[in-house]
Amino acid sequence: MSEVKHKVVSLDYKLFRDHAEGEMIETTEGKQPLVFLSGVKQMIPEFEAQVIDLNVGETFSFGIKAENAYGTRNEEAVIELPQDMFKQDDKLIKEVVVDNVLPLQDQNGQVVPAKVVSINEETVTMDVNHPLADQDLHFTGSVVEVREATKEEIEHGHVHGPGGHEH
Ligand code: ZN
Numbered sequence: 612m613s614e615v616k617h618k619v620v621s622l623d624y625k626l627f628r629d630h631a632e633g634e635m636i637e638t639t640e641g642k643q644p645l646v647f648l649s650g651v652k653q654m655i656p657e658f659e660a661q662v663i664d665l666n667v668g669e670t671f672s673f674g675i676k677a678e679n680a681y682g683t684r685n686e687e688a689v690i691e692l693p694q695d696m697f698k699q700d701d702k703l704i705k706e707v708v709v710d711n712v713l714p715l716q717d718q719n720g721q722v723v724p725a726k727v728v729s730i731n732e733e734t735v736t737m738d739v740n741h742p743l744a745d746q747d748l749h750f751t752g753s754v755v756e757v758r759e760a761t762k763e764e765i766e767h768g769h770v771h772g773p774g775g776h777e778h
């Protein structure tokens with residue numbers, strides 16, 4: 612076991628489906644770099660392991676299998692909910708459209724993205740599997756900035772300053 616490293620890493624990245632020639636599904640291009648604190652289980656562990664020892668300006672390109680990324684699909688995560696949960700003034704809210712992803716609160720109060728599968732007579736079928744479940748991923752990118760995390764950041768478990776919490 613190597614010791615836990617607490618660094619604040621900023622990076623530009625592109626995320627592709629399956630492999631480096633796959634469809635691009637996320638990018639920081641034209642946006643702020645991704646900023647994260649390592650060693651607090653914020654990121655996919657394999658992602659963190661691949662980038663944590665890189666220096667500023669270094670590039671990366673690696674794949675992560677679905678089971679080590681967002682996991683495998685679980686059919687029990689396809690659930691039927693009463694339409695009342697999605698109604699306002701007795702009408703379904705306009706966001707309830709097949710294939711739309713809505714924020715849904717689970718029993719622990721955590722907000723999870725849920726995809727509308729079908730709108731039934733009295734219910735709505737939602738899929739709360741992660742949208743990238745069962746999906747092999749490929750990341751490319753480069754490191755923009757690396758610094759040691761401050762004691763306060765490690766205590767709080769998040770980044771302070773640009774790209775992080777402002778307090
Ligand atoms: Zn804080």
